[in-house]
Amino acid sequence: MSSADTLQAFKREGDIVIVGASLAGLRTAEALRAEGFTGSLTMIGDESGEPYDRPPLSKQVLTGWVPADGTALPRRRDIEAEWLLGVPADGLDLATNRVHLADGREIPFDRLLIATGVRARPWPVEAEAALDGVFVVRTREDARGLRQALDAGPSRVLIIGAGFTGSEIASICRERDIAVTVAELAPGPLVGALGAVIGEVAADMQRAHGVDLRCGVKVTRLEGDDQGRLCRAHFDDGSTVDADVAVVALGGIRNTEWLRDSGLAIGVWGIACDSGCRAFDLNGLVTDDIFVAGDVARCPHPIYEYRFISLEHWANAVEQARIAAHNMVNAQADRWPHLSIPAFWSIQFGVNIKSVGVPTFADEVVIAQGSVADRRFVAAYGYQGRVTAAVSFNNAKWLDHYRHLIETAAPFPPPCPTPDQPADAKPRPVDYPGPALLAQGATVVVTGHDPSERRVTAVRKTR
Numbered sequence: 033m034s035s036a037d038t039l040q041a042f043k044r045e046g047d048i049v050i051v052g053a054s055l056a057g058l059r060t061a062e063a064l065r066a067e068g069f070t071g072s073l074t075m076i077g078d079e080s081g082e083p084y085d086r087p088p089l090s091k092q093v094l095t096g097w098v099p100a101d102g103t104a105l106p107r108r109r110d111i112e113a114e115w116l117l118g119v120p121a122d123g124l125d126l127a128t129n130r131v132h133l134a135d136g137r138e139i140p141f142d143r144l145l146i147a148t149g150v151r152a153r154p155w156p157v158e159a160e161a162a163l164d165g166v167f168v169v170r171t172r173e174d175a176r177g178l179r180q181a182l183d184a185g186p187s188r189v190l191i192i193g194a195g196f197t198g199s200e201i202a203s204i205c206r207e208r209d210i211a212v213t214v215a216e217l218a219p220g221p222l223v224g225a226l227g228a229v230i231g232e233v234a235a236d237m238q239r240a241h242g243v244d245l246r247c248g249v250k251v252t253r254l255e256g257d258d259q260g261r262l263c264r265a266h267f268d269d270g271s272t273v274d275a276d277v278a279v280v281a282l283g284g285i286r287n288t289e290w291l292r293d294s295g296l297a298i299g300v301w302g303i304a305c306d307s308g309c310r311a312f313d314l315n316g317l318v319t320d321d322i323f324v325a326g327d328v329a330r331c332p333h334p335i336y337e338y339r340f341i342s343l344e345h346w347a348n349a350v351e352q353a354r355i356a357a358h359n360m361v362n363a364q365a366d367r368w369p370h371l372s373i374p375a376f377w378s379i380q381f382g383v384n385i386k387s388v389g390v391p392t393f394a395d396e397v398v399i400a401q402g403s404v405a406d407r408r409f410v411a412a413y414g415y416q417g418r419v420t421a422a423v424s425f426n427n428a429k430w431l432d433h434y435r436h437l438i439e440t441a442a443p444f445p446p447p448c449p450t451p452d453q454p455a456d457a458k459p460r461p462v463d464y465p466g467p468a469l470l471a472q473g474a475t476v477v478v479t480g481h482d483p484s485e486r487r488v489t490a491v492r493k494t495r
Contacts, residue, residue: 043361045071049131049139050113051121052147052287053077055085056326056349060145061111063357073113074139076131078120079171087346089175090197091379094204096183100176121148124294126313129321142321143360146291146303146311147353149327150284150344155192160254165262166278169197181277186210190265190275192251194221196378196475198281199234203380206241213244213273215251215265218465224474226387226423228463229397230411233404233425241381244273254278283474284344286328296322301342301479302330307369309356323360325352330479331370335438336393336420342477345376373435376475377428383407386428389421389438391462393478398445398459400434402427402452409454410434413462414444 048064050057053075061073077083084103092098116133123132124144131139152168155161165186167178182189182205189205191198194216205212218224220231221238238245246267255264265273288298296319297304297312303324304312309331311322324331326349332338355370377386391397394413400422402409410430413421418441422434430449437446445459 043363044068046142047072047074047140048143048145048360049074049076049141050145050147051076051131052145052149052326052328053079053115053117054083054147054149054326055105055346056147056149056353057145058083058105058107058111059350059353060147060325060357061113062108063354064361065109065111067357067361069357069361071142073111074116074141075111075113076116076119076121076133076139078118080118081172082115082117084172086170089172090169090200091204093175094179094182094201095207096179100172100179103172120290122290124291124296126295126319126322143323144321145323145325145356145360146328147324147326147349148287148290150286152280153282153285155254155278155280155282157254160256161280162260163254163256163262164260165276166254166280168280169201170284178277178279182208182210186275186277188213188273188275188277190215190251190273190278191281192265192278193281193283194218194234194238194245194247195224195281195283196222198279199238199380200378201279201281202238202243203241206243206381211242211244213246213275214238215249215267216245216247217250218247220247221245223463224465225476226391226411227394227397227413229399229460230423233407237381237383237407284327286342288328299330301340301477302328304330304340307332307334307371308359308367309352309370310359323356325349325356333390334371335373335441336390336478339393340479341374341390342479343374344475345374347375348372373438374476375431384426384428385423386431387421387423388431388435389413389419390476390478391421391423392464392474392476393420394462396444396459397462398457399454400446400457401430401448401450401454403454412437412444412446414459417444418442419444419446 083105088103120134122134152170188211191214194214221234223231250268253266257263286302297314305324309323310318311324327344330340330342351372359367375388391413394415396414400410400412408426410424419437
């Protein structure tokens, strides 16, 4: 047997540990077995149940179409794994290749996949967050509790944050004929993810469906009654809103705290890795046995100038899981890069919103085809004269066309591919908010070097 064959056989054996028992973790485990991995597989997860699908939690579960317990992820194959659920990882020792669990156990590994994802950003005042009627939506339990609160017929729901999750929940409230107020610090809904032009469209759409939308305002206090139930919210403009349910939709926090002393390159946007999903250490060196996938990964992409991209997309988690699994059990010469063009979707107020590319990597945007007034159009995004992304409202069939423009660095603005030339096809500045607001609604974040993330210091020795 050649040395290459020996290495290949070795990589298909041994112990692989996956920290994060959700979509990316499960799909990686399945792909490992499909790739021929015959060794030991251990799945570690902080939730007590086995993997489930999260997108339905802010959609079908709240409408009552699907029960919270009916969101289990389908199994593609038997992964023959040991499941360690209900206990989080709280440390990683690279010197001994061990994962430390919160209950004191240490789990050895030959290769490790980190897929710990994100958690909902809570309301910052603990006593107010604990009021009866205040919710976040990230887990099954969150969605189950909020659905029960909506079923009880609240007089008004307050949604704090108008990113995709907040906007989808606002849509469901109006669909159920529940009065809803949306408070957004940015100038409009979806601005952190899609910019001000689409934010204007989204704002008009919400108001047309009866949403009390308040932009450019901040909720300063949540007030409870004598029984500890939410009754009122206070705003920084001096106004108040009476509400008995509040949904805090301020984005997510990547679950990286347990890696703080590990020596890996972590930050607020996730764990830095190469395009093969191999993690970087904080000296900028790529590791060979630590891999990252899903929402917690921060990966460079050649189309976007090799800047690191953090994604909270279902499709991205699945694709990175496939890439990570392949590279964990194959030699260097046979490894694959993760080069997929990001894509996501949302349904709100009867409109199907889909995107391809990275809208936050843009300096201009143009309505490329269709009619904004009819809520049926495509907006193209450009950066320094080339197409970088596209967003469709009820017009997704054209996104493959724009995907090709992105992949070929086509000139921006692109010509309209159909007879439905917009009345105003003039490019406009994309107008994104600053980083503080991006954290509260962007589903794609493109990051360069952030001096605040510097953690390595050089020490000059003197004789």
